Amino acid sequence: MEMVEDRAKELELARKGRMVAIVIAVTMLLWMGLQFVGGQLGLPERFVFLFDFAAIAAFVWALVVVAQIWRARRNDKG
Numbered sequence: 001m002e003m004v005e006d007r008a009k010e011l012e013l014a015r016k017g018r019m020v021a022i023v024i025a026v027t028m029l030l031w032m033g034l035q036f037v038g039g040q041l042g043l044p045e046r047f048v049f050l051f052d053f054a055a056i057a058a059f060v061w062a063l064v065v066v067a068q069i070w071r072a073r074r075n076d077k078g
Helices: 002-041 046-077
Strands: none
Touching: 002 046
16 A cells, blocks of 8 residues: 555656756746847836746746755655
């Protein structure tokens, strides 16, 4: 029974890892795209900073989840 629980934990951690990877990739692509579009349209700096802060928030979230994954795996190994 313990083996089933371990497998379920590993699958959950893998799912979280995939989610983090997707968030990082999409955030980076959107941020670069919005920077380019903002420059082409001549948007004010406050909008550009808004894009920057949104990207930073996504990266901070990803860092927190990566730390949770790391701690969970570290605690499982003993």
